[in-house]
Amino acid sequence: MHEPVDLAATLASFDEAWSPRTVAVLNDYDVRVVKARGEFTKHRHPDTDELFVVLTGSLTIRLDDADVTLGPGRLYVVPRGVEHQPISPDGAEVLLVEPSTTVNTGDTPGGLTTERQVI
Amino acid sequence: MHEPVDLAATLASFDEAWSPRTVAVLNDYDVRVVKARGEFTKHRHPDTDELFVVLTGSLTIRLDDADVTLGPGRLYVVPRGVEHQPISPDGAEVLLVEPSTTVNTGDTPGGLTTERQVI
Numbered sequence: 001m002h003e004p005v006d007l008a009a010t011l012a013s014f015d016e017a018w019s020p021r022t023v024a025v026l027n028d029y030d031v032r033v034v035k036a037r038g039e040f041t042k043h044r045h046p047d048t049d050e051l052f053v054v055l056t057g058s059l060t061i062r063l064d065d066a067d068v069t070l071g072p073g074r075l076y077v078v079p080r081g082v083e084h085q086p087i088s089p090d091g092a093e094v095l096l097v098e099p100s101t102t103v104n105t106g107d108t109p110g111g112l113t114t115e116r117q118v119i
Numbered sequence: 120m121h122e123p124v125d126l127a128a129t130l131a132s133f134d135e136a137w138s139p140r141t142v143a144v145l146n147d148y149d150v151r152v153v154k155a156r157g158e159f160t161k162h163r164h165p166d167t168d169e170l171f172v173v174l175t176g177s178l179t180i181r182l183d184d185a186d187v188t189l190g191p192g193r194l195y196v197v198p199r200g201v202e203h204q205p206i207s208p209d210g211a212e213v214l215l216v217e218p219s220t221t222v223n224t225g226d227t228p229g230g231l232t233t234e235r236q237v238i
Contacts, residue, residue: 002185004193024196026170026216029148031194049145053214055192066121073174074123075150077143095172097145097216 007033007055010119011093020096020104022118030116032096034104036088041113043083043106050078050098057092061085126152126174129238130212139215139223141237149235151215153223155207160232162202162225169197169217176211180204 005023010033017037024031036059054070061068061076062085068076078084105113124142129152136156143150155178173189180187181204187195197203224232
């Protein structure tokens with residue numbers, strides 16, 4: 001009990017890309033870590049904003065009208081309903097905060113859709 | 120528009136301890152940064168959990184039955200209603216996520232209570 005989460009150790013414990021792990025719960029929100037590598041599905045979350053905080057590497061969030069590129073220590077909130085495609089040619093480790101019911105591929109289920117994984 | 124938040128630059132823009140700045144909004148939650156230095160007020164948030172992610176330095180969250188000490192890249196969620204006292208003898212920079220209505224000193228208003236500051 002009272003054990004803090006070590007983000008680097010958690011991220012070192014798995015290798016799968018685009019497969020978020022829930023490391024903590026804040027009310028009805030999840031705090032998740034994910035490894036980004038290559039291109040993710042273009043999708044929307046119709047009912048929620050989504051917070052991205054880059055921990056290592058570089059993540060680009062491709063929007064209809066712009067690319068938002070985040071390095072370590074940069075964060076961005078994708079507003080609800082806004083189509084976005086996370087991409088990371090060279091890899092990134094990312095902290096996400098979003099409602100616990102949020103599915104990674106939002107309104108666009110497919111091969112990269114994952115179940116909620118709490119560790 | 121579409122400008123990411125640079126956490127280090129934001130933290131370099133002010134020096135006041137225990138005075139959270141809201142850097143982004145996620146639904147009805149705030150993403151805040153705060154400089155911890157010395158001892159904060161012992162308090163509770165009766166209605167919400169509170170997420171602490173340490174960015175730099177070392178933060179101890181003193182609970183009734185334990186001290187939780189967080190270095191960079193460590194996170195901890197203080198459950199709603201749990202009395203806690205953040206302390207940082209040598210200073211820390213911390214990311215917080217909590218409902219936008221959350222007051223920093225919770226149920227224990229005093230000299231360190233601040234208004235919500237959105238930057």
